[in-house]
């Protein structure tokens with residue numbers, strides 16, 4: 249159990265389970281993108297830990313970059329997306345893998361996909377550590393999904409509550 253600001257959180261997914269699953273996802277991505285020189289686009293801030301561990305397990309030639317968008321205020325998604333750091337890389341003819349900590353309503357991901365499409369990329373795939381299938385408002389296909397979870401607020405392993413808790417090395421869920 250852990251208290252972050254005014255809320256109490258309990259463990260949902262432990263370190264070992266996260267690392268094992270990331271290794272599996274990395275193996276699958278290495279197979280699917282061998283020889284394709286993909287570029288991973290991490291969505292800041294939440295994806296930094298997942299992207300880091302994922303990259304360490306990849307054996308293929310690849311590149312990475314980040315973009316930063318803002319949509320979430322404390323415990324619920326605001327729905328409006330703001331671009332805070334854009335994409336500098338030339339993505340024409342590149343295989344892009346968007347890396348997220350979590351897909352919740354799907355609005356952020358839909359916005360990013362819309363932004364990438366005019367850039368004449370070769371392909372777009374999505375890797376997300378977590379997915380809340382019951383919260384999806386826009387149909388989004390997560391090609392490489394770590395774990396499907398219930399529609400509850402989680403933090404840790406990059407995910408935050410009001411900016412805190414990102415450093416916790418496991419996924420914790422808000423205690424009801």
Ligand code: IMP
Pocket residue numbers: 291294319320325348349350351352353354355356357400401402403407408409
């Ligand atoms: P969406 O646009 O509703 O899919 O929200 C995606 C973004 O909201 C993610 O990149 C996260 O930063 C944030 N988010 C969604 N659910 C949670 C949660 O349970 N805990 C912390 N952040 C979350």
Ligand code: MG
Pocket residue numbers: 291292293294295349350
């Ligand atoms: Mg995020």
